[in-house]
Amino acid sequence: MNIVVCISSVPDTTSKINFTENNTKFDSNGIQFVINPNDEFGLTKAMVLKEALAGTVKVITVGDATTEPIIRKTLAIGADSAVRINKAATDSYTTALEIANYLKENPADLIIAGKESLDYNGGAVPAMIAEMLDLPFVNACNGLEIVGTNAKISREIDGGKENLSSSLPLVIGGQKGLVEESALRIPNMRGIMQARSKPLEVIEATTTEDLTTSISFEKPAEKGACKLVDADNVAELVRLLHNEAKVI
Amino acid sequence: MSVLVYTESWDGSFRKSTFEAASYASETAKLLGTEVVAISLGEVSNDELTKLGNYGVSKVVSCCTIEKGDSQAATNAIAKTANNASILIFSNTNTAKMIAPRLSAKLKAGIVSNVITLSESASPLKVKRQAFSSKAIELATVNTATAILAIAPNSFKLIETGGNCTIEEDLTNEKGAITIEGKETASGKISISEAEIVVSAGRGLKGPENWGMIEELAELLGAATACSKPVSDIGWRPHGEHVGQTGKAVAADLYFAIGISGAIQHLAGINSSKVIVAINTDPEAPFFKAADYGIVGDAFEVVPKLIEEIKQLRA
Numbered sequence: 001m002n003i004v005v006c007i008s009s010v011p012d013t014t015s016k017i018n019f020t021e022n023n024t025k026f027d028s029n030g031i032q033f034v035i036n037p038n039d040e041f042g043l044t045k046a047m048v049l050k051e052a053l054a055g056t057v058k059v060i061t062v063g064d065a066t067t068e069p070i071i072r073k074t075l076a077i078g079a080d081s082a083v084r085i086n087k088a089a090t091d092s093y094t095t096a097l098e099i100a101n102y103l104k105e106n107p108a109d110l111i112i113a114g115k116e117s118l119d120y121n122g123g124a125v126p127a128m129i130a131e132m133l134d135l136p137f138v139n140a141c142n143g144l145e146i147v148g149t150n151a152k153i154s155r156e157i158d159g160g161k162e163n164l165s166s167s168l169p170l171v172i173g174g175q176k177g178l179v180e181e182s183a184l185r186i187p188n189m190r191g192i193m194q195a196r197s198k199p200l201e202v203i204e205a206t207t208t209e210d211l212t213t214s215i216s217f218e219k220p221a222e223k224g225a226c227k228l229v230d231a232d233n234v235a236e237l238v239r240l241l242h243n244e245a246k247v248i
Numbered sequence: 249m250s251v252l253v254y255t256e257s258w259d260g261s262f263r264k265s266t267f268e269a270a271s272y273a274s275e276t277a278k279l280l281g282t283e284v285v286a287i288s289l290g291e292v293s294n295d296e297l298t299k300l301g302n303y304g305v306s307k308v309v310s311c312c313t314i315e316k317g318d319s320q321a322a323t324n325a326i327a328k329t330a331n332n333a334s335i336l337i338f339s340n341t342n343t344a345k346m347i348a349p350r351l352s353a354k355l356k357a358g359i360v361s362n363v364i365t366l367s368e369s370a371s372p373l374k375v376k377r378q379a380f381s382s383k384a385i386e387l388a389t390v391n392t393a394t395a396i397l398a399i400a401p402n403s404f405k406l407i408e409t410g411g412n413c414t415i416e417e418d419l420t421n422e423k424g425a426i427t428i429e430g431k432e433t434a435s436g437k438i439s440i441s442e443a444e445i446v447v448s449a450g451r452g453l454k455g456p457e458n459w460g461m462i463e464e465l466a467e468l469l470g471a472a473t474a475c476s477k478p479v480s481d482i483g484w485r486p487h488g489e490h491v492g493q494t495g496k497a498v499a500a501d502l503y504f505a506i507g508i509s510g511a512i513q514h515l516a517g518i519n520s521s522k523v524i525v526a527i528n529t530d531p532e533a534p535f536f537k538a539a540d541y542g543i544v545g546d547a548f549e550v551v552p553k554l555i556e557e558i559k560q561l562r563a
């Protein structure tokens with residue numbers, strides 16, 4: 001069972017988001033980067049599957065050299081090897097194409113990505129990889145079991161879940177539920193030591209043609225002051241919601 | 249040249265988000281001086297399909313044998329119908345997120361997701377989208393001749409045109425490698441991403457046994473119920489109710505935050521809601537900085553009173 005986990009490096013969820021160069025670029029100054037939370041579930045799931053079925057776990061990222069600490073962290077958590085395609089991920093299509101091109105040369109049985117990256121929230125790369133490789137795809141995947149050469153999968157739908165089955169190879173967009181939050185693995189001392197000698201291959205990117213371009217950014221309008229209503233006067237809140245805000 | 253809209257159905261019925269996508273497509277078609285063609289997957293009755301006419305669709309292609317959860321078959325069916333469309337519109341639902349990016353790769357058409365505005369011009373196409381979990385709004389443009397836009401639910405008004413649409417059946421029977429075995433859903437649940445009102449509660453409620461009043465308030469308002477992350481992590485509420493940066497995004501007209509502190513990760517996912525009401529015992533709770541209306545008080549006293557007052561208003 002050869003598993004590839006696609007990793008994206010994103011600002012820590014507590015980050016305040018700012019922009020520079022006349023609001024055209026994300027300001028990474030002072031930002032702590034972390035493994036994209038949706039990808040963390042996928043990485044732990046890959047480790048669990050590898051331990052049960054034998055095989056390898058390789059992580060892959062499209063990113064510049066600043067993403068290497070995040071890659072080392074995935075190796076410390078337990079991935080066997082890593083590939084970094086040297087290009088800032090500026091567009092979903094070129095990011096997916098870089099990964100798909102690599103996977104055409106180095107096929108995997110299971111490709112796990114996160115359902116979306118918590119920076120640009122594009123949510124497009126995993127489905128695009130599947131299309132480029134002509135493979136089945138399940139998004140918002142919150143359950144996965146491998147039985148022989150087949151996968152039993154569940155995905156989140158409104159108000160519940162849908163159960164599916166598929167042949168392998170398969171691409172999934174993972175999220176919470178793939179493993180329990182409490183089961184998420186974090187690096188330990190031994191893992192950190194071992195990670196230093198695990199292979200991290202850097203490949204030059206070949207794609208240049210972005211299908212979309214980011215022009216500029218703005219922050220949402222600030223809220224005015226909160227109107228406080230006395231706890232003994234709940235009727236006043238209802239009146240305000242009805243007459244002033246007109247939402248009930 | 250036309251505008252194609254994917255009109256998603258659930259057990260044979262359209263929802264508000266479907267009509268939002270159709271309305272958006274119809275406004276976009278005006279910009280291009282063209283018409284809107286819809287594509288529907290799965291079994292949907294003619295009565296239901298005809299409703300699309302009222303939102304500006306002139307023709308709907310109904311592929312009743314294709315299952316929307318089979319992204320390979322769905323993508324091929326839509327690509328076939330899209331042959332002369334220059335813009336493809338989706339509502340950004342869980343299923344659309346499986347299909348729209350596949351189409352982008354197949355047609356080499358740039359995709360923008362979480363779109364919250366119409367483009368001011370047909371060429372270049374420029375739209376605003378939510379990014380950084382609603383902490384920022386990005387202006388993006390598409391560089392290809394064909395564009396795919398996935399619009400955020402609840403960010404675009406319905407526009408009724410009173411028009412009619414014709415129905416064309418497409419009986420192509422295709423199947424990808426996925427088999428859909430079945431689903432487990434609670435019936436009668438209102439979708440959090442589409443709901444106009446969301447009643448959300450946090451750890452301040454002390455335990456799962458106290459959710460009765462939250463459900464009662466939600467039912468009274470026709471609202472969806474939601475919760476903070478720790479509440480779903482400890483199993484008080486189902487995972488599907490978790491909202492925020494790592495859960496579902498909410499863009500409701502009215503959002504009640506009851507016994508939720510207002511951590512940055514929670515606020516990130518819900519702050520596109522138009523009106524926010526916070527109820528919290530702690531006057532220093534960060535939620536009061538993000539709310540429009542607030543009550544400093546005990547949820548166990550305030551919520552029952554709120555239910556009574558709303559009942560009186562309705563009476």
Ligand SMILES: Cc1cc2nc3c(=O)[nH]c(=O)nc-3n(C[C@H](O)[C@H](O)[C@H](O)COP(=O)(O)OP(=O)(O)OC[C@H]3O[C@@H](n4cnc5c(N)ncnc54)[C@H](O)[C@@H]3O)c2cc1C
Nearest residue numbers: 450451452476477492493494507508509511513514529547
């Ligand atoms: C990587 C990461 C991602 C995260 N993603 C999310 C996310 O997507 N969504 C999310 O919600 N959280 C998320 N969190 C967690 C977040 O940081 C907070 O811990 C969480 O939102 C707190 O939940 P809470 O407000 O229910 O609980 P608490 O912080 O415990 O707050 C409970 C509140 O209830 C109030 N209260 C107590 N008793 C009463 C009463 N009787 N009546 C009224 N009020 C009362 C208290 O004053 C307090 O403000 C994330 C955290 C991390 C690290």
